[in-house]
Structure formats: structure tokens, C-alpha cells
Amino acid sequence: MPISVTPQSDEGLPEIFFRAMSRNGYQSASKFWQIVGCDPKRIFEPRNFVDLTIDDRSLSDFLGTPNGPGDIRPLRYVNGGKGVVSFFGAPLKVGRLAGHRRVSPTFLAGHGYMRAIWSVLPIGFDPTNFEHLLDRCPVCNVQLKFSRTMGLYSCQTCADGSESSRGITDLRDYPQPVVELDTYENLQLCCSLIEPGLSPDRSLPESIHPELRSFDRGQIFELIVLMAFLLDRASGAPRKSACSPFALDKSTAAVRTWPRGLFELNDEVASMTKPLRRRRDFRSPIFEAVQANYFLFGSDFVQMLRNQIRSGTAPRDLTKEKALNGYHHVLPDRRTWKSGGFDTQIAEERLVYAATLAASSRSVLQEHKSTGLPLIELVQLYESGLALCPDHSLRRLFQGNNDVDLATMIGRVADKFEGGGISVYNLAIAERSGGIYWSGVLRHVATGRLPVAVVPGSGPLVRRLRVQNAMLVTQLFDRGEATDAFDKVALLNGEAAFYIGVGREISALLSSGLLLPGELTFSAVRQFRKQYVSGAEITRCLALLNFPERSSASIFKQLRQEGILSVHSQPKIMHRAAFNEFLAKSGCHYPASCQTSDGDKVGDAPENRLF
Secondary structure, three states: OOOOOOOOOOOOHHHHHHHHHHHOOOOEHHHHHHHHOOOOOOOOOHHHHEOOOOOHHHHHHHHOOOOOHHHHHHHOEEEOOOOEEEEOOEEEEHHHEOOOOOEOHHHHHHHOOOOHHHHEOOOOEOOOOOEEOEOEOOOOOOEOOOOEOOOOOEOOOOEOOOOOOOEOOEHHHOOOOEOOOOOOHHHHHHHHOOOOOOOOOOOOOOOOOHHHHOOOHHHHHHHHHHHHHHHHHHOOOOOOOOOOHHHHHHHHHHHHOOOHHHHHHHHHHHHHOOOOOOOOOOOOHHHHHHHHOHHHHHHHHHHHHHHHHHHHOOOOOHHHHOOOOOOEEOOOOOOOOOOOOEEOOOHHHHHHHHHHHHOOOHHHHHHHHHHOOOHHHHHHHHHOOOOOOOOOOOHHHOOOOOOOOHHHHHHHHOEOOOOOOEEHHHHHHOOOOOOOOHHHHHHHHHHOOOOOEEOOOOOOHHHHEEEOOHHHHHHHOOOOOOOHHHOOOEOOHHHHHHHHOOOOOHHHHHHHOOOOHHHOEHHHHHHHHHHEEEHHHHHHHHHHOOOOOOOHHHHHHHHHHOOOOOOEOOOOEEEHHHHHHHHHHHOOOOOOOOEOOOOOEOOOOHHHOOO
């Protein structure tokens, strides 16, 4: 070739070939391909480079690479069997390789070549600058292709009218938005699993759980991608070839916190997606997706995943998942242990049945996600007529009537947020007796009896509610604990975590036996709160009481010195009775009396019962 090319560390053969074609003035990839000595191809794309028939010496001589065959050998895409390709030492599905060109305009402007990782479809951004990849001409909207070129930086279609071989659209002039996340650590880990610029013989990072390090990094990448696609599907996002960065971030986090993260993510997608097919023992979209790609993962990986999901997920009887029409049901449902079904003429059974169906309603689950409220609490608000049920088919089960959803209703009665205030969620979690009073509190918020302000933001609504009058909340906690009818309704891990005041650590409580996966009911969570107090609740409570120690380490050191020991370390769990005795000895109390919304003096509640 008149002008030779030198491979860059993160280029692949398709990218080098395209750069050589552009530098030497060729427009048609098919003609250039024949000059190399390969069979003519009608379609030209990275998949053409899987198992090339031309040898390394011939290809390096043609391209003029400085180190001969040694420059070509590491860059080959090797066929790994049915539907699998080795991408720089990482096995991937062949379908992950793009059939078109994707570029980062900012990277092109600074470096002058294309990166091989841009051809991996699930990654829709450049891992070095996190710029979204451009795959269509910003001027004519034609998809960028490998088969024809008017230069490395140009669209293959937009041509100068006087010189048809010269492109007029410079992609470098059209930088794309950057992925916006609080941290890019998870995305960096995900991309590093298949990064071409690193050693192909490298092992998985030490931060990955030992159980996963026994498998190939390409398999871990594919697991992350499959979970990300499930998250996108559960959120209702349009189906695309690239995962959303948010979903990739979340699925990588699940791998980093294995196996706890797996259990949490499995619960999330299982509650919001339909199974690919029904299984006898448990429902797991993650397992089903991996098993559908058995040819890539193999028996050891599939068996490992099956065992992990079984260990962290309660078995479910599929006869309980059959949906029946009508008001009277004779079969039990998967989210309860109700034998004989539900008689919807009885108010309590009707509400339990509504909570059961809500677990399979996409619109209700979306409101559950946006508000942060468990399904039980939403059902009681729908029943009382304080919020409109978003699912038309479920509305017939509720006696209440409203024309607006929960967020709109609270927005109507809420005061303007001017800073400060106390979190309603923190107050509820720090309730001294361990009771659960969300239904009553939210009812008073909706009616305006409990004045609140809403902090602007995109987080769950219930976490953004603020009050100025903490003692009024104390009084309202006396009225409104959830009905016993919900006792046997099974909760998702996230719902149980909401009531207890922990996060993903709920999986550790399930693994330890303090909570049983097969018995994660509302009753079990209520009993847990009455018996135990979490470390998060302790720190929230003491902060609200203006306890002199603010450091968590100092607080728990003082508790140990008082003989109050943890029954569980991560998350920290202690006996509630012992902690309440500590509070009584410390003399902590809420510092000021408050006025009710009616102007009456409230003062300290009896025995300072909230705290």
C-alpha cells in the first residue's frame, strides 16, 4: 500500500482496515477487500473479520504494519463456536458486534482513529470520555457504514457537489452529550472486562467475588449486559441494541456486591417483567436469560447462577400465579399464603386481593417506584380515596374515588419547600415502639392535617417529604397502623427494607436467618421491628434527639460500653428493648414543644414515645 498504517493499542482489524482504506483514497470497502486477497462481500461490517481466511503475514504485508504478523495476530476476531466470538480474548455473542459504524466525535478529534470497543453494541458510549456514540449522520440522518467511506471523519453520503469523493460533513464538529452519573466507577469496571487495550490474558479484578473470578471475563460482561437489558425492559424503555448507562451501572453494581446485589436485582426485575417461560421451582428472568444463552455460559456458570438465586429467593408455586377473572377467587395467589382464595365481598379480603394483583400491575409498580411506598400502603390510599389507582382494571376493587394520582395530590396540599425541616421517613423509622404507621401518616398528609413540604428532586416522593412540626407527627402515629389483614402478604426485599430502614443489606438479614426468605411477610417485618432496631434507625433517632455524639463509630462504641451488643454486624442490628433502656438513661428528649396545625399546644408526647 502507498500509505501504511500502524495499529493503535485499542484498535481492531475492522478499524485499521477502514483507516487504511480512507488514507489511501479508496471509497468502496468491497473493492479494497478484494485487493487484500479476500473473497468479495456484498455487506461489509466487523462480523466479516471473524475467522478471516487470509493469513497474518499477507495481511500485515498489505497494510504495512511495522511488526509484521505480530501486529495482526492479537487483533483477530476468532470464532469460538456456535454464535460466539473471541473479542480480544473475551468470549462474546457474535450478535454483540455492530453492523454499522459508531464513533465518539470528541475522541476522533483528539486521536484520529476509531476504537474497537465502539463496535460492541451494548456499550453506547466511549469508556474514556463517556460521550454517547454517534451512529447516524447529524446532517442527513443516514446510518454510518463501513462499506463506503469519504474519509475517517466523514459521513459516507454527504458529498461535495463539485467533487463526489469528498465528504462535507465532519463528524468531529458534532460532539455528543456525556453520560451523567454520580460516579463512573461501575461503567469503567464493566468496560474494562472487554477493553482491547489491556492484556488479553488478564484475570478478573480482585474486587469481583471469588465465585465469579473462576469464570471468563467475557461471561461476566455478558451477565452484566443481560441484567441491564432486563432493567431497561422493566422500566419500559424502548428496546435498543445498546443498554442504557443507568442500567449498566446498576447491573455492574449487582456484580460488585455479589451475591447480595444479585438477589436485589433479581427481585426487582422479577416483579416488573413477565417470565420468558414458566419454571417449576422459582421465577427468575436473570436465570432464564442466562440459560437461553447456554452456548456462551456453559453448564458450570448456569448451575452456579441457579444455586445462588435459589439460595436468595423464596420458592414459588406456579399454580399461585394463575390470573382469574371476577370478584370471588378460589385459587391462592403467589404473594400470599391465603388458602381457598379471596371473597371480595369481605372488605379485608378484597384489599389483600387488590394488593396481590397490584404486584403484577406495571402502572402500580411504576407508582411504587416513583413514590417509594410499599404496595400495601398504596392500596390503602386507593381504598380511602386519597389517590387515584393508575390501573383501570384494579379500580373496581376500591371504594374510594379520586381524580389525581398520589404525587399530584400531595403537590396540591404541600407547602413550598424553603429549606430545613425534618424528614418524615426518618421520623417514621425512628418510632420508638417499632410500630408501622405509614397509612395514618400519609392519610393526614393527603388531607392537609399534617403540613409537609416536598424537596425538589427525582428521588422517591416519600423520602423527600419534610415537616417542621415533629411532635404533630408523634401524635398522628397513634392512629393508623396497617390492618392485620395484610399480615400474610409477602413483601419484596425492597419493601421490607423500607419498613426496617435499611437498604440492600436486607439480603444479609435474609441470609443470616433473622428474616426468612420464604416467610418475608408484613407480619414478620412488623415483629422484627418490635424486637430489633437497625443501626440506621439508631443513628437517625439519636440525630433527631440532638444526641451529643454524632459519629456512628462513637455512638456504637458507647452502646457497647453500656453492654448493648449487636446481634448482627452488617447491617448492625440490636435489641430494641435494650436500646430503649439506653435512651431512658440518657435523658434524651426532643428539644422543643410545637404547635399543632389548629394552634393547640402539643408539648412532649407521653414518655417521648417516638424517640
